[in-house]
Amino acid sequence: MPDLEEEVLARIERQRKLKARFRDTHITMAHGAGGKTTHTLIEGLFAPAFANDALGELADSAKLDVNGTLLNFSTDGYVVKPLSFPGGCIGELAVNGTINDLAVSGARPLCLSTAFVIEEGLDADILRDQVAAMAAAAQKAGVPIVTGDTKVVERGKCDGMYIISSGVGVRDPRVDLSSASVKPGDHILVSGTIADHGTAIMLARGELELDADVESDTMSVWPIVESLIDACGADLRVMRDPTRGGVATVLNEIAHDANVGVVLDEEAVPVNGPVRGACEILGIDPMYVANEGKMIVVVAAESGAAALAAMQATPGGERAALIGKVQEQPEGMVLVKTAFGGTRIMDMLIGDPLPRIC
């Protein structure tokens, strides 16, 4: 870290180790953005209030042990705007997103629930289309929707529709994934191009004078996870799906939880051309943009090559890449080696540049 002052690093590190406290007087969009403010809300309010072992890990899903049957349980709300966009729609996100939370926890998705909050006056064909999209996504992923609920609120009390899905998965006994298992020397991989989903949403909103051929990457990553488990087993340390807050936020979470340094090779991160161009024009770093069909994988160095090969051999993982490594220092931080040979700190997302992205 030649270009970083030791004092700055030490200050950031002290800050990181402070216990999160939720002191805000009002809820802002940033509380739902998945970055620092969301973390403060979760660690400062929800975690202490709901304290229990399963919640303590604050992972993508909770681990359950039911009379020896190992399960994972997850929930996610979807409020994306617009409801449909190139490459996907809210219904597909609601299916694939919750499947992915289970998948990256090493759990084979078993079934889903769906709860609708619908605005009075919604065109019934919009609901029909979303239900059809959910059914198709569930069918494709082989994960049935087994129970649900519907609430309707008055005109103006929601934005068309919100969908909240929960899922139950069966944990694969060959892996025991956790950020805490990450060790210096581990390889960091991504399953494909980043920032497709968030960029597609930004463009679909039509608020930008920009037209580019960008589609959401929404899909189930379970097939890739299964390939990885087959190839690497217990050498898999942790997997995460970089949705809100993007790859930057996930890498920061891992660095923080494992108390290690993460060094990212910026040039190695795959980004589709139109996505890169749109992000450059908008002044947004693709590292912070949401994905809905990608994974970050940390694996022991000795299984790094096998992991990469397994991902690349699975549909949807063709463009998987080794993008970084874990090292001892600086603890809890992510450093980026830039294309020009420099190094900079990549922090968590702060604020919410892209509200209602999923």
Add this chain to the structure above:
Amino acid sequence: MPDLEEEVLARIERQRKLKARFRDTHITMAHGAGGKTTHTLIEGLFAPAFANDALGELADSAKLDVNGTLLNFSTDGYVVKPLSFPGGCIGELAVNGTINDLAVSGARPLCLSTAFVIEEGLDADILRDQVAAMAAAAQKAGVPIVTGDTKVVERGKCDGMYIISSGVGVRDPRVDLSSASVKPGDHILVSGTIADHGTAIMLARGELELDADVESDTMSVWPIVESLIDACGADLRVMRDPTRGGVATVLNEIAHDANVGVVLDEEAVPVNGPVRGACEILGIDPMYVANEGKMIVVVAAESGAAALAAMQATPGGERAALIGKVQEQPEGMVLVKTAFGGTRIMDMLIGDPLPRIC
């Protein structure tokens, strides 16, 4: 049925047997009210689209068999208005309501998830209070909240906050509950006074020039269910929690699903004085008003007395009562014996007299 024309009965019955079709062009409040319109949406749109065995039963929760471990899985959205009211709040409903969906399915509630959709600008103290209420309700019921999600939408895009909770429970092997098992001769019991919750909400809205001492009945019914299973085991036919649509809708569902007649003794149904008074003034039948801590239980006649005693001996079940019986005719219908010796048909809820009740 001396005072019912055979022709009318036959017509209603034919109507009942028609396959539900969802033909509406727009979503109305009635689609979320839990009555006929909701049923048409579920049976005409969701069920065919998401077709699978677990969903096919369309019960309060889905049955899962994970390598021999029998589980139930349920989800419910809460959009009650106002967020807090005498006797409870949205956070308590979100915990107890989903616990109850599992409990009436004969499953011991194991854990919950919670997903928040919060409006930008919400006073953070309102969120703190709801989180504290959820934590207290979860603690009281002994059911931890193990995972969650938070989304924030712009001002005006939700009404303060909505909470969606899901739950996993472990099915008690001593019972196999289903409407289809209901038989002529069975006893129908209620676990206590009806219509408290819905009446409390109506009064709390302050839109009515009426002041009465009415509190929501929100609570976990699992202790009562456990007592019932201990006392009656396999003699328990089916249990339901009469939330949206009230007791009338639940009894109609049972009559319809089991293809039996239900005869209800109106005088035997316990209703608190202030609730009865408020409903009379408002011209609302308490049978259609939502409950959040009550159960309807159908049990074989030979275990009727044991079931009643078990409920009355459990906290929250002191005012349990035998309120009706099952008979062969008229198939799929609910008849009410009135206090004046007459008989009338009690149909499902139509429309939505009380939107945003839970």
